[in-house]
Amino acid sequence: MQTLAAWGGGPGPWILLFPLLWAAVVAGGVTLLRRTAGRGRSGPRHPGREERPTGDAPIAVLGRRFASGEIDEDEYWRRLSVLDEQFGPGAQGGR
Numbered sequence: 640m641q642t643l644a645a646w647g648g649g650p651g652p653w654i655l656l657f658p659l660l661w662a663a664v665v666a667g668g669v670t671l672l673r674r675t676a677g678r679g680r681s682g683p684r685h686p687g688r689e690e691r692p693t694g695d696a697p698i699a700v701l702g703r704r705f706a707s708g709e710i711d712e713d714e715y716w717r718r719l720s721v722l723d724e725q726f727g728p729g730a731q732g733g734r
Contacts, residue, residue, distance in 0.1 A: 697722050697726060698719065698722055698726070701715065701718055701719060701722065
């Protein structure tokens, strides 16, 4: 008795190639659709998670303005106290 997986006359192990090939095509298509489907929408991709670079934290911006001389020391401490009240003392962004 001869089976399909036999080397002499049947398709042999190559019969597994076609289902694996179709599975790869389907998986690739699904991956491509998932990656490109959300690109046309505006706004963040994950609405529950806002992403902001750590350098743009309000206290970091204030520190840069003070270091560059845009604001004086009194203005720096006044604005820092307001930011501490609004964001809390640990709002340095990523620290």
